[in-house]
Amino acid sequence: MPSPAPSEPDAAAEAALAEAERVVARLLPLTTPADSASLDLQEHLASAWFRQIEVLHERDRPADAVRVIDALLAHFEPGALHAVEPVFAAPPLWPWIARALCEKVIALGALGRTDEALALAQAVQRRFEQAEAPALREWVARTGLEEARLRGRAGATFARVDMVRHCQALIQTFGRDDWPATRAVVARTRAWQAHLLAQLDYHEEALKNYTALHDDLCHATEPALQEQAADALHAKARLLEKIGRRTEARAALQTLVHTYADASSLGLRQTLALAQADQMLGLALDRMAVAEEDEADADADLDAPLLAACDALLAQHEGSTDTLVLRCVNQALRLKAEVLRERDDEPTDRMQADALAERQWARFADHPDERIRGEALRAMIDRLAFGDDEPEQDVEGYRMVLARMGDATAESLQPHLARARLLQAWALRCIERQDEALDVLDALDQRHAQSSDPEVRLQVVYGRTERARILRGRGDHAAALAALDMPTPAIEAPDVTLRKALAIALDLQADLWQDQSPKAHPQQSGKDASGARIEGVVTDAQLHYAEAVAALFERFATDAAAEVRVIVAHAQYQLAIHWRECLQFQRADDAYAVYLQAFAADREPRIEELTAAAYLNHAYLLMMLMDREADALPVYDALIARFSKATSADMRDTLAKAAASRLTCQNRLQRQGVAVNYGDQYEDLSLEQRDAIGATIERGRVLAVEGKHREAIACYEEVLNAHVESLHPELRRQCLDAMVRKGYSLGTLAQREAALAVNDEIIARYGNDLSTEVEEDVALAMSNRAVQLDKLGRRDEELQTYDHIIDRWRGSAVACLKQRVAVARYCKAMTIADTDLDGALALYQQVIDTCLRAPEVAIRLQAAKSTVNRSYRLRNAGRYDEAVACAERLLQACGEETDKDIAAQVVKVRIGLARACGKTGQTARQVETLEVLLALPPTALDATVRTELLAEYRQAKPTSTAIGKAAHALGSWFGKKK
Secondary structure: OOOOOOOHHHHHHHHHHHHHHHHHHHHHHHHOOHHHOOHHHHHHHHHHHHHHHHHHHHOOOHHHHHHHHHHHHHHHOOOOOOOOOOOOOOHHHHHHHHHHHHHHHHHHHHOOOHHHHHHHHHHHHHHOOOOOOHHHHHHHHHHHHHHHHHHHHHOOHHHHHHHHHHHHHHHHHHOOOOOHHHHHHHHHHHHHHHHHHHHOOOHHHHHHHHHHHHHHHOOOOOHHHHHHHHHHHHHHHHHHHHOOOHHHHHHHHHHHHHHOOOOOOHHHHHHHHHHHHHHHHHHHHHHHHHHHOOOHHHHHHHHHHHHHHHHHHHHHHOOOOOHHHHHHHHHHHHHHHHHHHHHOOOOOHHHHHHHHHHHHHHHHOOOOOHHHHHHHHHHHHHHHHHOOOOHHHHHHHHHHHHHHHOOOOOHHHHHHHHHHHHHHHHHHHHOOOHHHHHHHHHHHHHHHOOOOOHHHHHHHHHHHHHHHHHHHHOOOHHHHHHHOOOOOOOOOOOOHHHHHHHHHHHHHHHHHHHHOOOOOOOOOOOEOOOOOEOOOOOOHHHHHHHHHHHHHHHHHOOOOOHHHHHHHHHHHHHHHHHHHHOOOHHHHHHHHHHHHHHHOOOOOHHHHHHHHHHHHHHHHHHHHHOOOHHHHHHHHHHHHHHOOOOOOHHHHHHHHHHHHHHHHHHHHHHHOOOOOOOOOOOOOOOHHHHHHHHHHHHHHHHHHHOOOHHHHHHHHHHHHHHHOOOOOHHHHHHHHHHHHHHHHHHHHOOOHHHHHHHHHHHHHHHOOOOOHHHHHHHHHHHHHHHHHHHHHOOHHHHHHHHHHHHHHHOOOOOHHHHHHHHHHHHHHHHHHOOOOHHHHHHHHHHHHHHHOOOOOHHHHHHHHHHHHHHHHHHHHOOOHHHHHHHHHHHHHHHOOOOOHHHHHHHHHHHHHHHHHHHHOOOHHHHHHHHHHHHOOOHHHOOHHHHHHHHHHHHHHOOOHHHHHHHHHHHHHHHOOOO
């Protein structure tokens, strides 16, 4: 890329430097030796040299500045460096000597030669400590200030404390001088002293000093002192913001902006721009904080003042040519575009945002200041990344950006250039130009892989991860793994985003090895048809998979960031599942143990969900697949203890499953002859007693199947009379079973009040038990209760029962309980449809929304039935378009359903669809639907319904040609009469 053309200020500086060099070259022969030349010529020569030094400082060329200073000193004090008898310049030349030495202190400090700079600064102050000439005292004071700055920046706490004292000494020594330049130096010394106090956390003292400095100088007439007053107020505002006194900080900024809005001096304009930028960035931070809290309304309220702050800064300063001011201008341009793009309230918002970014890019992309170029680059990348262009246009946009700036070497630009390359690769991948995407990712890696900048490293990691994903999609796992083979920085790096990106890359490595590993074994029990244990073989890919997860685990399992630990936890959990599904039960056992050791106590909600599942799956593995009930029992106990206070529906489901499985585990142990302690508070229950009770209940079940419900009830009551008051968990389980069966038999005998009483007793006795098995029975009891109340005509109580079911289990993930909720909503809708149509329609819609895509047939059936009823009610209410939309949704989801019950509902909804289409004038759709229905086999439609549909079909399409086509489609239904 060609070097940017110099700006007007840069060209002027170079011209001034060249002119000063010409003056020096012309005057130096005329003033050598210095002591014989006229003072007037010497002054002209000194001025030219100092002009050279000023420009070299401005151009950040300290080494050249030192060379010029040494030439000046050698000319005016040729004997000063004599080891035995140094000869110094005459007193009239001392101000030039002191100034040159001070400039050399500054240049040496810029070169990192701090010790030399400090030694020289002290020497200058010692040499001229008795100075009385105002021009000389100015430079002695400035040298003292430079010493304070150097020591304050480079030293530890004690050095800063010493420099606070040093500043105070300078203030006392020079504070009464009337020389304007010295007064400005004293003001800067006071400001530096306040800055040091703030660094030492003496915040109140620092604020006091800033306030005093501003108050002392705010009415000064000299521009340099006015600038110091404004700078003091600005520094005070920033300190107030830093220590959390935001209201005071923003009031100080507003005072500054109001006071100096009409200022014309460059220094004041710079401070004004910085203050307005602080106002703007403060509002941006407020907006970001609100957005993170998902308070959309408050977020919108902050858009207007932030845009106003951007506009105010731009109105004041966009025409400036000063580099510092233009940095603020570029921040405002980029931030305004960002807000407009994110707000997107008006049709023109995004257009304005794009126009701003393009204007900023056109004006500043070639600016010599790298920070300004960086803002323009970032603005253009944001415009491409978040604009509405098609990926093809984005690809061209990134190509243009990289063609213009891609070869830039400035460190501050590298994060943005790396991001541009990554985004270009993403855009190429979106349009299936994978080979070009890989080329761009190669360029990203070659250009930036060696960077130590965290932002650049982040883009490199993203790039390699993206490359691996593309190669994985092509099935080239070896190349994908090679792309992820990269050195990683220390995990204690403060950048959470980088650590997360590295964790994702390591997780992808594990996924790539898992891709090449065996899939789940078809015999998940781990035994073949004869009951023999299946011995699986571990492949190399599986071992590499486990190693990859171990590497991820070792590096990030204890990371401070929850979002990083979640990646590790998920990977370790999936490894355990993989081993279990591949029948490597011992390896699965070990993997679960590793997971639980690391994450059992972790309080991150996403990890807690995995942990509960890991406990449950681990215990199941031990009990059901490894026959290690004794080891499974403490795992169930640990799960219940760890989450005993959890209140979420999902966690309640998990605890219920654990409680039920724990009881099963105890029963299995007892059957194995192990002395099981169900609890010291419970009576003893031998295996023989347990089996005898179970046999009695089974006898009742058989009698009920035979229709002998009274005899069945007698069996159930035998158990209940003996044990219903027991608190023993196994006896409670068996009594609940007996009670549910008793309620069913009573209902079958139409003994409704008695059945209702039994169901109420189930709810009262077992409603708070934490066990999936118990909850399912309690839900069944509530459903049966609603049925009996319906039969008894007690509508209010029936509706209350439905509400109890819905409220209690609406969030459950257990299929049986989800089905109970769906049935309750469906039944409630049927009950209220004649009196509250909108309420019924809403209930039907809830069932459809929550159940239509359920994997369980029984749950999908409730959605199908709700669709039929909802469509029917809408049709009856004359809301035909809604009825059509409702019916079509079911057909899209279940039109090819093979389950006979759902298929029957699909037939019903087609009938309703045809009739609704007829009412809305969609005759073609009506005819098409009727043809589908009439083509169904005889068993799919009742003969009466078929006759009705045929009549509707003839009415919708009565021509003989149409009927002939229908006859052809319907086969024997329209064949010859015999």
